[in-house]
Amino acid sequence: MSKGLTYRDAGVDIDAGNELIKRIAPACKATHRPEILSGLGGFAALAELPSRYQQPVLVTGTDGVGTKLKLAIENNRHDSVGQDLVAMCANDVLVTGAEPFLFLDYYATGKLDVDVAERVINGIAHGCQLAGCALVGGETAEMPGFYRSGDYDLAGFCIGVVERRDIVHGRNIAVGHKLIGLASSGPHSNGYSLIRRIVEDKGVELASTLLDELMAPTRIYAKSTLALRERVTVSGMAHITGGGIIENLPRMFTDDGIAALVDLDSWTWPTVFNWLAQAGNVEQSEMLRTFNCGIGFVLCVEADAVDATLDILEANGETATVIGEIVTPDAAVQAGQLLI
Numbered sequence: 001m002s003k004g005l006t007y008r009d010a011g012v013d014i015d016a017g018n019e020l021i022k023r024i025a026p027a028c029k030a031t032h033r034p035e036i037l038s039g040l041g042g043f044a045a046l047a048e049l050p051s052r053y054q055q056p057v058l059v060t061g062t063d064g065v066g067t068k069l070k071l072a073i074e075n076n077r078h079d080s081v082g083q084d085l086v087a088m089c090a091n092d093v094l095v096t097g098a099e100p101f102l103f104l105d106y107y108a109t110g111k112l113d114v115d116v117a118e119r120v121i122n123g124i125a126h127g128c129q130l131a132g133c134a135l136v137g138g139e140t141a142e143m144p145g146f147y148r149s150g151d152y153d154l155a156g157f158c159i160g161v162v163e164r165r166d167i168v169h170g171r172n173i174a175v176g177h178k179l180i181g182l183a184s185s186g187p188h189s190n191g192y193s194l195i196r197r198i199v200e201d202k203g204v205e206l207a208s209t210l211l212d213e214l215m216a217p218t219r220i221y222a223k224s225t226l227a228l229r230e231r232v233t234v235s236g237m238a239h240i241t242g243g244g245i246i247e248n249l250p251r252m253f254t255d256d257g258i259a260a261l262v263d264l265d266s267w268t269w270p271t272v273f274n275w276l277a278q279a280g281n282v283e284q285s286e287m288l289r290t291f292n293c294g295i296g297f298v299l300c301v302e303a304d305a306v307d308a309t310l311d312i313l314e315a316n317g318e319t320a321t322v323i324g325e326i327v328t329p330d331a332a333v334q335a336g337q338l339l340i
Contacts, residue, residue, distance in 0.1 A: 124138075184294055
């Protein structure tokens with residue numbers, strides 16, 4: 001009698017999945033928070049809300065890494081894309097004033113390579129440590145025939161928590177408030193379809209230095225921003241993701257009677273953005289609506305809080321710069337300025 005078909009014959013290796021869970025357990029354990037009531041490997045994660053909150057509000061966000069993954073796969077750079085995944089979700093949650101609390105991931109591939117998946121998920125755990133959230137679970141989906149050999153995709157899900165009275169909603173932003181930009185580490189996880197097009201059109205052999213700049217993991221601004229909010233009132237925040245400063249900065253406003261005047265000469269673009277603009281012949285306006293161009297996060301504070309804000313952020317490891325101010329929509333614009 002011939003041996004019957006197995007799930008492994010169909011391309012799904014349950015044993016490999018079990019081995020992955022065993023390998024990543026220490027990294028997940030390192031992200032543990034005292035509110036977590038369950039361990040890794042269950043059907044669902046259990047957590048109680050942090051006890052210090054009187055009126056806790058849950059904040060949710062989800063995102064992916066996008067086509068930056070193609071560069072990671074093609075160049076064996078799997079260790080940092082997990083941090084990208086956490087950052088894209090946690091920074092979004094952060095703009096509401098919430099602290100990142102819980103994180104889950106979804107890892108999908110055609111055939112599970114345990115070594116690669118371990119590197120990716122260890123990177124996710126590292127990102128969770130930077131964000132202060134617990135990696136409480138996820139899903140590893142092995143789908144033969146659905147992805148090309150060696151390919152994988154990532155999605156992340158972040159839950160944050162904020163005191164109701166401390167929600168940052170942007171309604172208190174007023175003319176005269178200052179905009180503080182926090183430096184990015186590079187393109188973060190946005191614009192990589194254009195980046196890859198530039199590289200392909202130019203036939204560029206990615207030197208290690210350029211590849212390092214393109215693959216630099218997305219900065220996570222949680223700990224520095226939460227430390228700032230303990231001492232300074234922040235009236236608005238924006239995560240500069242897809243759409244760049246032009247698309248994302250106005251998302252902090254709730255009032256049509258105000259605008260942001262950005263001084264484009266107030267910070268120096270990292271070399272990778274200058275290279276992309278020159279190599280791809282990309283106009284400045286297109287750069288600003290595609291990439292972060294060196295500013296990954298923006299905070300809005302009152303003018304008399306600027307000095308304290310810069311001191312606190314820099315003490316917490318950020319490169320912070322005053323990049324503009326809140327004005328009326330009819331404000332005069334000079335050379336080197338952008339009215340949004």
